[in-house]
Amino acid sequence: MQSANKLPLATLAKHATVFLLVLLWTLPTLGLLISSVRDKDSLTTSGWWTALAPAERNEVFRTPTAEAQTQSGDVFVIEDRLFEEGARTLDTWGQRPTDLTANQAGDVVTLDNGTRMTLTEDGQFRWESDEPFELTRGERVFYVSQVPPTFTLNNYEEVLSSEGVGRAFINTLTVTLPATFIPILIAAFAAYALAWMNFPGRLWILAGIVGLLVVPLQISLIPVLRMYTGLSGIFGWEAKSYGGVWLAHTGFGLPLAVYLLRNYMAGLPKEVMESARMDGASHFEVFRTIVLPLSIPALASFAIFQFLWVWNDLLVALVFLGQGEGKTVMTAQLVELLGSRGDNWEILTSGAFITMLVPLVVFVSMQRYFVRGLLAGSVK
Amino acid sequence: MISQIITASFVIALAIGLSALFFVGSNFILDRFLSSESLTSDRDRQRRDNLREGIRPWIFVGPAVLVLVVYLVYPVFASLIYSLQDRNADGFVGLANYAWAFGNEGFQIAIRNNILWLIIVPTMSTAFGLVIAYMTDRLWWGQIARTLVFLPMAISFVGASVIWKFIYDYKGSGEEIGLLNAVVMALGGEPQAWISLEPWNNILLMVILIWIQTGFAMVILGAAIRGVPEDTLEAAIMEGANNFQIFFKIVIPQIFGTIVVVWTTITILVLKIFDIVFAMTNGQWETQVLANFMYDQLFRSGDIGRGSAVAIVIMLAVTPVMIYNIRRARMENQ
Numbered sequence: 001m002q003s004a005n006k007l008p009l010a011t012l013a014k015h016a017t018v019f020l021l022v023l024l025w026t027l028p029t030l031g032l033l034i035s036s037v038r039d040k041d042s043l044t045t046s047g048w049w050t051a052l053a054p055a056e057r058n059e060v061f062r063t064p065t066a067e068a069q070t071q072s073g074d075v076f077v078i079e080d081r082l083f084e085e086g087a088r089t090l091d092t093w094g095q096r097p098t099d100l101t102a103n104q105a106g107d108v109v110t111l112d113n114g115t116r117m118t119l120t121e122d123g124q125f126r127w128e129s130d131e132p133f134e135l136t137r138g139e140r141v142f143y144v145s146q147v148p149p150t151f152t153l154n155n156y157e158e159v160l161s162s163e164g165v166g167r168a169f170i171n172t173l174t175v176t177l178p179a180t181f182i183p184i185l186i187a188a189f190a191a192y193a194l195a196w197m198n199f200p201g202r203l204w205i206l207a208g209i210v211g212l213l214v215v216p217l218q219i220s221l222i223p224v225l226r227m228y229t230g231l232s233g234i235f236g237w238e239a240k241s242y243g244g245v246w247l248a249h250t251g252f253g254l255p256l257a258v259y260l261l262r263n264y265m266a267g268l269p270k271e272v273m274e275s276a277r278m279d280g281a282s283h284f285e286v287f288r289t290i291v292l293p294l295s296i297p298a299l300a301s302f303a304i305f306q307f308l309w310v311w312n313d314l315l316v317a318l319v320f321l322g323q324g325e326g327k328t329v330m331t332a333q334l335v336e337l338l339g340s341r342g343d344n345w346e347i348l349t350s351g352a353f354i355t356m357l358v359p360l361v362v363f364v365s366m367q368r369y370f371v372r373g374l375l376a377g378s379v380k
Numbered sequence: 381m382i383s384q385i386i387t388a389s390f391v392i393a394l395a396i397g398l399s400a401l402f403f404v405g406s407n408f409i410l411d412r413f414l415s416s417e418s419l420t421s422d423r424d425r426q427r428r429d430n431l432r433e434g435i436r437p438w439i440f441v442g443p444a445v446l447v448l449v450v451y452l453v454y455p456v457f458a459s460l461i462y463s464l465q466d467r468n469a470d471g472f473v474g475l476a477n478y479a480w481a482f483g484n485e486g487f488q489i490a491i492r493n494n495i496l497w498l499i500i501v502p503t504m505s506t507a508f509g510l511v512i513a514y515m516t517d518r519l520w521w522g523q524i525a526r527t528l529v530f531l532p533m534a535i536s537f538v539g540a541s542v543i544w545k546f547i548y549d550y551k552g553s554g555e556e557i558g559l560l561n562a563v564v565m566a567l568g569g570e571p572q573a574w575i576s577l578e579p580w581n582n583i584l585l586m587v588i589l590i591w592i593q594t595g596f597a598m599v600i601l602g603a604a605i606r607g608v609p610e611d612t613l614e615a616a617i618m619e620g621a622n623n624f625q626i627f628f629k630i631v632i633p634q635i636f637g638t639i640v641v642v643w644t645t646i647t648i649l650v651l652k653i654f655d656i657v658f659a660m661t662n663g664q665w666e667t668q669v670l671a672n673f674m675y676d677q678l679f680r681s682g683d684i685g686r687g688s689a690v691a692i693v694i695m696l697a698v699t700p701v702m703i704y705n706i707r708r709a710r711m712e713n714q
Contacts, residue, residue: 025591027559028559029532032543032546043557045555049562167384170385173388181399185399206709211705214702215452216694220459222687247447282411284411284436308533312538315675331536334542335538338545338659349546359536
């Protein structure tokens with residue numbers, strides 16, 4: 001109904017603007033992805049946007065010596081290949097580096113001494129002479145060739161095996177799964193109590209949780225780390241352990257979890273729960289058999305939040321798990337690579353993409369729940 | 381590798397199992413030992429029931445409260461005390477750490493940059509999000525467009541830093557492989573080492589967060605735009621309003637509350653920004669921010685007092701929002 005009174009030009013401008021914005025938002029990731037499957041050499045010498053265009057390369061070929069010649073009839077021939085067939089195509093060639101475009105591929109060129117040289121497009125080299133060749137050292141031939149675009153998974157192999165990213169992947173998984181599940185479990189019980197049970201201090205706890213929503217986790221780093229160190233001194237535990245990280249993530253994720261879940265559970269129909277209570281079901285049974293199944297959308301929303309947050313976290317892992325000792329998570333590993341292999345883009349791009357892969361899959365497949373969680377978490 | 385995966389799976393299963401066992405077990409114990417079935421008199425039954433159901437809420441809410449107190453409430457007070465102590469938290473030094481911080485050049489730069497981040501990032505993210513949400517609202521390929529803009533939300537700050545560092549790449553010789561320099565050269569400019577180019581490098585770091593957060597703003601504001609009553613839009617069209625007038629005079633006033641919420645949410649995030657600066661420059665070339673400055677004090681200089689003082693400064697910055705939220709929540713639940 002709106003487009004009826006709009007100029008086609010305005011509609012076109014709108015499409016173009018949106019397209020441009022979307023392009024702006026997509027290109028960075030696309031560049032990374034394309035770069036990660038290009039081979040190391042072309043990655044460092046040309047921009048990723050040229051990946052589909054064949055690359056021009058200038059190279060030198062040294063001819064075989066007289067030993068390689070064969071005689072066919074009256075003619076003496078030296079033959080060779082410049083490169084594997086199909087690996088590239090030859091454009092032009094010359095005998096001096098300053099004269100690369102002197103001859104075309106396929107030309108039969110008569111040289112100063114009367115010999116005839118041919119370089120074909122597919123890399124065949126043929127040199128004919130009426131007299132026997134006597135050269136003991138190969139001549140140099142300079143040529144320009146087109147290298148077709150090649151894509152490879154070598155970068156991924158390298159980064160997974162030798163740069164510790166494979167190991168870091170498992171470490172991240174070990175941190176993320178419990179650090180997602182534990183807060184959901186704790187928060188679900190707390191949310192039920194805050195929504196449907198009556199006990200003194202309920203409103204205070206609720207207000208406290210709303211306040212804690214914005215507390216920056218930086219404030220917790222020193223006190224909790226000192227607490228861990230103190231406990232490790234007393235009990236002989238490791239100060240930097242997976243358990244410590246799980247609980248830290250639980251603490252930092254809990255305010256949002258309780259807040260989201262309580263809002264959701266408070267909106268469930270009261271009658272269902274009351275009739276179940278009348279029938280003698282305990283709160284635990286009501287929670288387990290009625291509220292929990294009904295709350296699955298909200299649980300899924302928070303699960304995605306927490307999963308993405310923990311998977312992508314750097315600070316908490318750095319502080320409570322540390323680097324080295326085989327516990328480095330992927331984000332920390334990536335930062336380390338940025339420092340130590342800052343110019344090795346083949347490692348960085350493939351490493352970065354591996355860290356993004358799982359979140360992107362989770363995100364795309366469960367976007368609906370994620371959006372629902374965002375809306376519940378911020379608009380209320 | 382295999383043994384590592386097995387160990388990891390075992391550890392994960394153990395953690396998940398134990399935490400589930402706590403709730404199931406404690407409720408079972410409560411029902412088992414405080415059951416009223418064995419009692420005969422009604423009064424005893426009633427008393428036992430009340431006792432049992434008085435304890436149960438605390439089993440439900442107890443672990444959450446405990447974790448929150450240990451990991452968030454106690455640290456606020458502990459940090460406050462540490463910030464008044466010396467580098468090893470041994471002796472009381474009064475406000476010396478704060479005095480040091482405010483006289484320190486790194487801290488001043490961090491404050492300046494945080495203010496810049498606070499002004500630019502939430503505003504730009506919200507603005508871009510609003511424009512994209514509005515323009516894709518009635519577009520037939522709007523859903524695809526929104527998904528693509530939303531996608532960076534899934535990418536870690538560190539991953540995004542790699543993506544953008546690649547864009548800002550500068551070699552200085554040969555062909556530039558960074559997109560930004562390629563564009564600059566195509567327009568006839570000179571390639572630059574963007575990351576160390578003060579003060580513009582700050583803006584370039586902010587671009588990363590704007591790129592990530594626009595999707596968030598777009599989703600929330602998109603939902604709000606869809607909630608704008610159809611008849612107000614139709615009335616405006618009848619009156620002959622053009623698209624810009626509809627956007628600025630009809631849509632924006634009606635979703636203004638949501639815009640403020642989005643802006644505030646991103647502001648809180650920006651105050652804590654750490655990963656991007658840590659990964660891109662580590663605070664060099666005048667790009668320091670508070671959270672990274674704090675990390676430096678804490679883990680590079682090993683100074684608990686100064687690190688805590690910076691943490692408290694970050695905490696104070698979010699306090700107004702916190703108080704506002706609590707007030708609003710208490711009014712809602714009254």
